Amino acid sequence: MVKSQCFNIGSKNKPCRNKQQIDEGRLHLSMRRAERRDIDELAVMSRSCYSYLLRWQGPLFHNIKRWRLLLDTECCEVWVCSSHGQIIGYFTLILDRQQYDEVDGKPHPGLLVRLYMLGVSPKLFVTIALRKLKRRIHRSLRQLFRSSSDDDKMAGSETLKRLEDRQVPWVGYVAVTPAMQGKGVATEMVKLCAQRAVELGHKEIWANVERKNIGACGLIRKAGFVVTEGINHLMFAKQL
Numbered sequence: 001m002v003k004s005q006c007f008n009i010g011s012k013n014k015p016c017r018n019k020q021q022i023d024e025g026r027l028h029l030s031m032r033r034a035e036r037r038d039i040d041e042l043a044v045m046s047r048s049c050y051s052y053l054l055r056w057q058g059p060l061f062h063n064i065k066r067w068r069l070l071l072d073t074e075c076c077e078v079w080v081c082s083s084h085g086q087i088i089g090y091f092t093l094i095l096d097r098q099q100y101d102e103v104d105g106k107p108h109p110g111l112l113v114r115l116y117m118l119g120v121s122p123k124l125f126v127t128i129a130l131r132k133l134k135r136r137i138h139r140s141l142r143q144l145f146r147s148s149s150d151d152d153k154m155a156g157s158e159t160l161k162r163l164e165d166r167q168v169p170w171v172g173y174v175a176v177t178p179a180m181q182g183k184g185v186a187t188e189m190v191k192l193c194a195q196r197a198v199e200l201g202h203k204e205i206w207a208n209v210e211r212k213n214i215g216a217c218g219l220i221r222k223a224g225f226v227v228t229e230g231i232n233h234l235m236f237a238k239q240l
């Protein structure tokens, strides 16, 4: 089983957006499976990288709990990427989507955690609360006035269900610490993610990305994935 891999990224094989970094020379990356000792760093990084995801904006102990669950489960692999001994990125390879969603959905934030989230990210908190409310209203209205176009949409979600049954691997979280973004780090991580899927015997890998996350969509496209379906979220697939 692959435990760790090393990569060099330099001006020759990656045209960096940050020109200063090119002049500073090659970036040496090493990737390995995350361990318990990495949890504190993962908890801090996930908060700074996923500033748009409320779930990572709670107190650190809450992030630590979530990482512990992700590290302990067999439904995904967590990898960290380091440069000069410092963790600068991580990714998750999802091996069982249904189980992963359950694990990732835990731990449910209690009242204190919610208050903390409201205190540190009031705008995000309110936006997400309103979005949830809107979705609930839509769902109720749809149940009241069910039309054929709704049946089409449900057929779409059937595709997703079939994929879950087949246990196609998915690219999960991919994050690079803000100071190291734009240097090709995530590209190397997604490559390794696909390589791991091949090693585990898969012939296809999927990714689900929010359409408005331009960086993530660009990254996934660049890694050779193609859009298969989606409205707000784009579903990408790659043959391995």
Ligand SMILES: CC(C)(COP(=O)(O)OP(=O)(O)OC[C@H]1O[C@@H](n2cnc3c(N)ncnc32)[C@H](O)[C@@H]1OP(=O)(O)O)[C@@H](O)C(=O)NCCC(=O)NCCS
Pocket (backbone or CB within 6 Å): 015, 017, 049, 050, 172, 173, 174, 175, 176, 177, 180, 181, 182, 183, 184, 185, 186, 187, 188, 213, 214, 215, 216, 217, 218, 219, 220, 222
């Ligand atoms: C998305 C993210 C992982 C990209 O990491 P990165 O190391 O900067 O990515 P790379 O340097 O390998 O860039 C790969 C491609 O992604 C796209 N991309 C990355 N950042 C971008 C940005 N800010 N704007 C537009 N495109 C971007 C580009 O197409 C880029 O290719 P190019 O350099 O040839 O133009 C990083 O911005 C991040 O951690 N974001 C927060 C977490 C997140 O949203 N993760 C993805 C969803 S799971």
